[in-house]
Amino acid sequence: MRRIITGHNQAGKSVITIDGPPARSIGEDVGGLFEIWNTDGMPIDTTDDLDRADAEIILSPPANGTKFRYFQINPTPEGVPWEVLQDAAAEAFERIGAGHHRIDTSKHPAMHKTETIDYIILLKGDVSLLLDEEEVRLEPFDTVVQRGTNHAWVNHGEEPALLIAVLIDSELKE
Template identity: 65%
Template sequence: MTDLRRIVTGHNAAGKSVVAIDGPPARQLGADAGGLFEIWNTDGARIDSYDRTDRADIDVVLSPAKGGSKFRWFRIAPTPPGTPREVLEAAYADAFAQMGASHERVDTTRHPGMHKTKTIDYIILLEGEVTLYLDEAEVRLKPHDVVVQRGTNHAWVNTGTTPALLVAVLIDADVVV
C-alpha cells in the first residue's frame, strides 16, 4: 500500500505544534497476502509530544505492549476458492509466527485464522468484503461496518473477489473471558 500516508504531529523546542512525521508507514508485514501496516504504537508509558521517535518503526507484533495500543491498516487478500484446509493452516501458522503470536491461536477448529488476544479492538472495514468468524457465529461485513472486538476468539476472512482494507486500533485490556 504505497499510497498510505501518515501525518504524525508533535511539538518543536518552542512548544509550537508541528508535523513530526509525514510519509508512509515505517514497517509492514505480509504484503504478499494483503499486508499489515503499522501506523503508530504506544507502550503504556507517558506520551512525549517532543520526541521525534517513529513509534511504529519496531518489529510488527500482533498485540500491543502491556498498557499500550496499536493503530494499523491491514489488507486481507481473497481466499482462493477450493484452497485445502492444510494449506490455509500452514499459511496462518506462518503469519501468526511472524507476528510473534502463535500462542494467540488457542482454538482453530472453526477456521485456521482464529485467534484470541487480551485486547479491545476497534475495527472498521473500509473496502471489500469480509466475514468475521466467531466460535458460534459468522457476520458478513460491508464497507463502513464497525466491529468492537472484546477479546473473543475470531478470524477475519475475505469472502469477496478483491482485497479488503480494514483499519484497527488495538488496546491492551484486562479482558474477562
C-alpha cells in the same frame, strides 16, 4: 497509505513530525499489517521525532499499550487444501509473535484470540467477522468492537479488503 504524525517544536508550537507511509509492514503476500502508531503505556515526549511504529511487528500491544494499524485481507485462493491454509496461517502468526493466540482453528485457519479490546472499521471490501458460533457480514464503514473473542476475518470478494484497527491491551473476564 499516508500517515501524518503531529508534535511540538522546541517553542511549543504544533508541527508535523512525520508525513509518509507506514513505518513497517509485514505479510503483504496475504494482505498485510501496516503499522501506523504504537504506544507502550509510558509518557510520550511530543517534541521528539521518534517513529513509534518503526519497530518489530507484533500482533498484540505491550502491557498498557496500544497498536494502530491498517490490515488488508486478500481473498482466499480457491482449491487450496485445508492443511496448506492451516500451515500458512500458523507461519504468519508465528512471524508476528502470535502463534500462542491460535487457540482453536477448527473453524478457520486464522482464528485467534488476544487479550485486547479492538476497534475495527472496514474501509473497503466484502468481509465477514467469523466467531466460534456466529458470522456477520460487514459493509464498508461498519465498526466492530472486538472484546477478546476467538475470531477470524474472511474476504468474500475478489479484491483485497482494507480495515483499520486500534488494539488496546486489556484485562478481560469471560
